Amino acid sequence: MYTRNLRIVTFAIVSMFFLHSFAENNWNVPADKKARNSTIKFDATTSKVGESVYTKNCVSCHGDPTKGNSLKSLSPVPPDLASAKTQELTDGELFYILNTGRVIMPSFNNVLSEEDRWKIISYIRSFNKDYVQQLSISDTNKSQLVKVDMAFDKKSNQITVTVKANEKTGVVSLKDDEIVLFANRYFGRLQIGESQRTTADGVAVFDFPKDLPGDKDGNVKLVVKVNDDTYGEISRLKTMKIGVPTDIPSMTADRTIWNVLFKPIWIIVLYTFGVMVFGCVLLYLLYSLNRLRKAGNI
Amino acid sequence: MATKSNTDKITSDLLRPIRLNKSFVIWMGFLGVSLVICLGAYGLQLKNGMVVTGLGDYVSWGMYISSFVFFVATSLIGMLISAVLGLSGQKWASPLARIAEIIALAFASVAGIVIILDMGRPERLLNVIIHGQIQSPILWDVTVVTVYMIISALFLYIPLIPDLKICSEKLKNLPPFARNIYKVLSLNWNNTPEQNKIIKQTTRTIAIFIIPVALAIHTVTSWLFANTSRAGWDSTIFGPYFVTGAFVAGTAAVIIAMYFFRKNYKLQDYITDNHFDMIGKLLVLVSLVYLYFNLNEYMVPFYKMKESEAILIRDLFAVNHAVLFWSVQILGLVLPIILLLFKKMRKPLPMLVIGIMVLLGAWFKRMIIVVPTQEHPYLPIQNVPLNFKIYTPTLVETLITIAPFILVLIIITLLAKVIPIIPVHETIEQLEDAPISPKGDLK
Numbered sequence A: 001m002y003t004r005n006l007r008i009v010t011f012a013i014v015s016m017f018f019l020h021s022f023a024e025n026n027w028n029v030p031a032d033k034k035a036r037n038s039t040i041k042f043d044a045t046t047s048k049v050g051e052s053v054y055t056k057n058c059v060s061c062h063g064d065p066t067k068g069n070s071l072k073s074l075s076p077v078p079p080d081l082a083s084a085k086t087q088e089l090t091d092g093e094l095f096y097i098l099n100t101g102r103v104i105m106p107s108f109n110n111v112l113s114e115e116d117r118w119k120i121i122s123y124i125r126s127f128n129k130d131y132v133q134q135l136s137i138s139d140t141n142k143s144q145l146v147k148v149d150m151a152f153d154k155k156s157n158q159i160t161v162t163v164k165a166n167e168k169t170g171v172v173s174l175k176d177d178e179i180v181l182f183a184n185r186y187f188g189r190l191q192i193g194e195s196q197r198t199t200a201d202g203v204a205v206f207d208f209p210k211d212l213p214g215d216k217d218g219n220v221k222l223v224v225k226v227n228d229d230t231y232g233e234i235s236r237l238k239t240m241k242i243g244v245p246t247d248i249p250s251m252t253a254d255r256t257i258w259n260v261l262f263k264p265i266w267i268i269v270l271y272t273f274g275v276m277v278f279g280c281v282l283l284y285l286l287y288s289l290n291r292l293r294k295a296g297n298i
Numbered sequence B: 001m002a003t004k005s006n007t008d009k010i011t012s013d014l015l016r017p018i019r020l021n022k023s024f025v026i027w028m029g030f031l032g033v034s035l036v037i038c039l040g041a042y043g044l045q046l047k048n049g050m051v052v053t054g055l056g057d058y059v060s061w062g063m064y065i066s067s068f069v070f071f072v073a074t075s076l077i078g079m080l081i082s083a084v085l086g087l088s089g090q091k092w093a094s095p096l097a098r099i100a101e102i103i104a105l106a107f108a109s110v111a112g113i114v115i116i117l118d119m120g121r122p123e124r125l126l127n128v129i130i131h132g133q134i135q136s137p138i139l140w141d142v143t144v145v146t147v148y149m150i151i152s153a154l155f156l157y158i159p160l161i162p163d164l165k166i167c168s169e170k171l172k173n174l175p176p177f178a179r180n181i182y183k184v185l186s187l188n189w190n191n192t193p194e195q196n197k198i199i200k201q202t203t204r205t206i207a208i209f210i211i212p213v214a215l216a217i218h219t220v221t222s223w224l225f226a227n228t229s230r231a232g233w234d235s236t237i238f239g240p241y242f243v244t245g246a247f248v249a250g251t252a253a254v255i256i257a258m259y260f261f262r263k264n265y266k267l268q269d270y271i272t273d274n275h276f277d278m279i280g281k282l283l284v285l286v287s288l289v290y291l292y293f294n295l296n297e298y299m300v301p302f303y304k305m306k307e308s309e310a311i312l313i314r315d316l317f318a319v320n321h322a323v324l325f326w327s328v329q330i331l332g333l334v335l336p337i338i339l340l341l342f343k344k345m346r347k348p349l350p351m352l353v354i355g356i357m358v359l360l361g362a363w364f365k366r367m368i369i370v371v372p373t374q375e376h377p378y379l380p381i382q383n384v385p386l387n388f389k390i391y392t393p394t395l396v397e398t399l400i401t402i403a404p405f406i407l408v409l410i411i412i413t414l415l416a417k418v419i420p421i422i423p424v425h426e427t428i429e430q431l432e433d434a435p436i437s438p439k440g441d442l443k
Helices: A002-023 A045-057 A090-100 A114-125 A139-146 A265-293 B004-015 B022-048 B063-075 B077-087 B090-116 B137-170 B174-185 B193-226 B238-263 B273-304 B307-318 B322-340 B349-374 B395-418 B423-431
Strands: A148-152 A159-165 A170-173 A176-184 A189-191 A203-207 A218-230 A232-242
Touching: A002 A189, A045 A114, A045 B022, A090 A114, A139 A148, A139 A159, A139 A232, A148 A218, A148 A232, A159 A176, A176 B004, A265 B137, A265 B193, B004 B423, B022 B395, B063 B077, B063 B090, B063 B137, B063 B238, B063 B349, B063 B395, B077 B090, B077 B137, B077 B193, B077 B238, B090 B137, B090 B238, B090 B273, B090 B395, B090 B423, B137 B174, B137 B193, B137 B423, B193 B238, B193 B349, B238 B273, B238 B349, B273 B307, B273 B322, B273 B349, B307 B322, B307 B349, B322 B349
Parallel strands: none
Antiparallel strands: A148 A159, A159 A170, A159 A203, A176 A189, A176 A218, A218 A232
8 A cells, every 4th residue: 555655656756747747848048149130120021931831830739829739749848839838939030940840840940941931920929919029239231241252173073162251351251150051952961071160261171072962954053151240140052063963854754644744655556546436427427318218209 | 017006106105205394394393493592502613712611621522523423324325225135036035225325325424523523623624625634534434425425416316317307207296497496307307218228227336336335335434543552442343343333323324214204204104114124123133243353352351451441441330421321222122123023023113222322322322332442542641620530411412413413414304305216217127027916015
């Protein structure tokens, strides 16, 4: 009896501990990230864009905000993002959660653009009447001063990224910035190597894989992302002819019956033949009817 | 030999229904009003779009397409009775040929209309032709249904030519313009040996040609399903499975029509108990073949229980669609077969009841084939309202679905009002060949 009670008590304590740790909603967001704010002003338009991004990327797990119809089969259950608990988080925290993710909650850092991520937050905030936005004080135009160069060296098979800012006072190299390089794939982006930090000259070097498939001509769309404290997040796209030329027709390209582009000859022949036989029979019948009419004249 | 009085009796018996009477007007009035109500429902669908139906992204083929398959199926009976039985020398079936042809023509021509009901933008119908993809079974289907309709119309018309002449001569109480129409349509028929020969030749040509066409129309309809890889449709026996199912539905339709024509047109001497007996046996035969195909179609996947198929089979056998599935199989197929094995059951009234059971079963069977598969796609359905997952037809949709049935009844009633539904010329001719009294057995 005693041991049983003890077991129940232990169980209760343990479960309370677990419940507590979930209830705490603790995402451990670093203070500087927590204080981060959007440079985009939230309004009806941004929230509208946010809604459509949300519908594509989040609805499947989180359901419609305020409806409480998130996917209950997951553990933890994805919270309703209109709920008070989520709304208590700062914009910076939401942004951080979106960027990093946690176990089931995916990271959207490399999937959605920074702008889209903020617009989703704008959408999430539209369910909170008491919300007052604090705009980021950093200058949004600053990022436009940044020039990102990408060069490929065939011999070493390396990509050199150079990041510079054209300030009025002269050209400044951005040093010790985090640089991430991606190749665009069919679904999402593929990160190339590890992220690098720029040297004092604003240079980061990436080893490029020799076997990355490109399109028919070997073109690969590269995206480089720069994170700078002063200039913000910068991302640039460049198409380079450095992949392995690849042209694999889809497995069904030249055979399925529903294929729109490809008309199999045997079908054309059979169909035409069938229609022609019908035409002949029809002509014969009409001709016979005409003969029948004439044969009635006696 | 056919005596003059015999010939006259046959002629007057068979032409008697061709006149306006009260019951015809009441019946047509009833059909007309019902059709207007259903068209009103269709107006709603045109105005508001397909939201008025229970169709959606997952189940996009519901009652309309099931009806379409049913209509195409039923129309095959023309080929079975007039062509197959005719060519194989089954003389007993010849008085039923015209009824079968009328049913075939009515169902085939309305089948095309049923497809239009399923279109959210019917004004784009011509795109099927303009942007038709020759490798798409949908284009083949449009082609063969049209061909079958034309051939069925000729199959009805050509053997009718001598009767049209008889109509124009004997129906003295008709207004002259109506008799003129009969005359024009009878193409100068004078019963000359050469004309008789031409009729025989052409009828035979059509009888032979219509067999592959009819097989094609229902096989192609089955390919609309079988050429996809969805669980439940991905089957190699769908062609013959549909064709045999079609014979079951069509035979039931002919039985029902036989019963009403015999009763209302007082044709007891021409559509005899023997005809019911024979067509009852025919129904058993085609039903047994169909049962055999059902066994293959459900037993084989049930034995293997491949994952995707297993979900569907479980749903059909034991979950959502179980009641409908087993009712259709037992009440619409197994029970009729057992009942019809007894001679007592092959009498007109019991046959009518069985015919209705089989025909209803045939319609619901199409639902069982078309709908449940779509409720179980390969990718999971997530975060959608319940009514997206489980197809529930709406009232408006039901009314619209009824419309083509009314249309079929109108076509059959009208055709049966203007032409003798038992071939007059042929009956007299048979009498001349084999002297039997019209009272007796025509066998």
